[in-house]
Amino acid sequence: MAITYRQAGVDIEEANTLIDRIKPLAMATKTQHVLEGIGGFAGLCSLPGGMAEPTLVSGTDGVGTKLKVAFATGRHDTIGQDLVAMCINDIITTGATPLFFLDYFGTGHLSADVGAAVVKGIADGCQLSECALLGGETAELPGMYADGEYDLAGFAVGVVDKAKILGADRVQVGDVLIGIGSTGIHSNGYSLARRVLEGEMKLEMDAQLDGLEGTLGDVLLTPTRIYVKAVKKLQAALGDSLHALCHNTGGGLVENLPRVLPEGVDALLDGLQPWPEIFRVIRRGGPVELDEMRRTFNLGVGMVALVGAEEADEAIKALSAAGEKAWRLGSIVEGNEGEPAAIAYHNDPEESPS
């Protein structure tokens, strides 16, 4: 008997079913910049006008083993927002406006239901980011993934006028660091979190823990916050007094803050707040050392805005009005000339946790 592609494990019909379900989801994210009906092999997008030197800003990311929580709970409709958030929150740190997003979904055996749920989350994330889901690839790779598992990669493009690019070269001694709250673990450190929660503490995803709202699965699946709208408000309120933005991902503030600090300055974190409870559970449950916690998790800080000292109150006001938790996290102080920035923790309420 003749052999077909389908027998080799690739189900074109299931893929086409999925594509039909993705189309309206992607359509709902369409912006004025998306060009339709042309370019059958690629997505096309025009640029916003009014920029002297439009500069493209691009980033790619995945969601790490937060995927394993989606697999364990069978809930696939929010992990897509995480994917968008991880990419988009990176590109907006430059001051860029998001334009479009593309996703890669790789799996061993395609399920249109799971795929459509994942893409729904991606489309939700794109809407929160005010950017278009311009394209994607659904790859069925027989034998590459365990049953029911998949990997995701995301890719975001935005644009910023060259003269408005934010970053280290705008940051100066005296600047204030504004912390912007995270919604939980976001999408970094899940291998350690699961090792502690599932491995050491033997918790199931439906466990209810003191101080946590909902089940452990609910807490672990809480989508990564998307800061696009908040940052737009902040830009509008502060103008040139917004100097830099730091997306606090893997590595924590220790590794991420230096990416927006010039040589010769340090960051003094003297406005640290108590961690969200899930981080305390993990720290106790491991136990995990304080330094390891700081280098692995966001510990409640999703983004940091570096602003001129006189605009700090205005920044907090604008972020609060946009629905964010925002507070004075610290400031930029003199460091050693010619040396990379150091991050100093001062009066951290978690130094001696209760």
Added chain:
Amino acid sequence: MAITYRQAGVDIEEANTLIDRIKPLAMATKTQHVLEGIGGFAGLCSLPGGMAEPTLVSGTDGVGTKLKVAFATGRHDTIGQDLVAMCINDIITTGATPLFFLDYFGTGHLSADVGAAVVKGIADGCQLSECALLGGETAELPGMYADGEYDLAGFAVGVVDKAKILGADRVQVGDVLIGIGSTGIHSNGYSLARRVLEGEMKLEMDAQLDGLEGTLGDVLLTPTRIYVKAVKKLQAALGDSLHALCHNTGGGLVENLPRVLPEGVDALLDGLQPWPEIFRVIRRGGPVELDEMRRTFNLGVGMVALVGAEEADEAIKALSAAGEKAWRLGSIVEGNEGEPAAIAYHNDPEESPS
């Protein structure tokens, strides 16, 4: 004893080793458009000047189970070129000039050696595409992939002046289809190819077959051809007489040609050439039906250029001068008004293979 991220399966040091090895590879792909030293969280790229309405063109793809051939042979330094090719060949069909590329590399346990080999292939592909490797994500996902395995996703962005976008709306009856040779299976249909070659024919990757140069592994790993330079020559030679370009990927000419054909025309393929030997081996070895072969593999045609009839010779000359195998594959004929394009095979030398 306290638990660390490393014990949870994430080896930051190995990741940092890999990043150090990737840096010079990415640096070698730098173009005049890449902005350096700013934007610590994302890649930045300026736009070429001189376009009235610059339009961004973007695509994402993977390399499918060609990965399994890389795993089986332990050769990881060319699969990256496949990744770039799959994305870049898609975006240049619009007439776009590639600007930059980003990659996602997901694995269960990171090996800097394997990662560096993969990224070397990606950087090679970027150089062949005259585009910058602007960023990437290396994700270590303990428990997600089998030992020694990984998945890859690629993202490409190019730019085209809106008035110059190629595609179906430029194609008309009388146009000539110029076939541009593939270098083998490229990166589509490997699940079927491996099912036949390994499953039915019980061949090992070091098998030597009549009519095939090198081992089976050599043939299967031959990198997907990148058509950037050839297409640039074609654009220069033909100007507005280049109407459309079709990247012949999964689905074959049957499914890909219609993406660049307007309603009411058909494509008559009367200049088909004998297939490269590997496709004949697969067809016999399955056996695989002719229709299934046509819907799964490129069968020797990597790209198709649709050009004005009077420029067909000029197109073949320009492509040949650029080092491509190019020939008259067929033409555009009248179809049924208002109906989608049909693809007609005429005098296919593989209809009754010897």
